[in-house]
Amino acid sequence: MRHFDLSPLYRSTVGFDRLFSMLDNAASETPSYPPYNIERTGENAYRITMAVAGFSDSELELEAKEHVLTIRGEKPESDADREILYRGIASRAFERRFQLAEFVRVDGAHLENGLLHIDLVRELPETMKPRKIEIGSGSQKQIENTAH
Structure with missing residues (x-):
């Protein structure tokens, strides 16, 4: 570890x-299930890719609330009519939480080839963006003392 x-x-x-x-x-x-990647796709863009093979989009739930992104997956119980001799494909329910930084919002999500892609965007307000500050010339202002 x-x-x-x-x-x-x-x-x-x-x-x-x-x-x-x-x-x-x-x-x-x-936790180790399901495995995921976090990648930077642009200056202020990120993507979480999670391996959710066997889950359909109706069996997955995404929720963003108070700087926490929660991803849940739950499969209905349908193995009652089948006899499984070996189970190598996990179909257990899961819940994975990601702490989101301030000003990061979920831009969208899509399921493709067993991978859930969640796009995130960081949108800084204008007041938080860096700005250039001009340096004044050598002239100094004199403050007069009005108290006698």
Whole structure:
């Protein structure tokens, strides 16, 4: 099992304690089913791809609420009329949660070839975007003292 030591980051950053705590928790509590990838598809675009072979779109549920994306999958019980000698394809129910950063919204989702693709977009408000600040010339303003 992989473990990342984030203590050097705690010493060199201010205000990111919550982020590093979430990373620590995610590394220690990560379930393995179903497997997924997270990729960056653009400057402010991301995609979560989850392997959900055997699930149809009607058996999957996505919910985004308060910076948490929840993905649930549940198959109806239909094995009563079949005798399965070996089960290698998992059909168990699952629930997977992803913590979304501020200003990240779910843009869409589609199921293709057993892979669920969830597109995410980060939309920063204008006040949060970096802006260039002009540096004034060498002239200084003099403040007059009006108190006698």
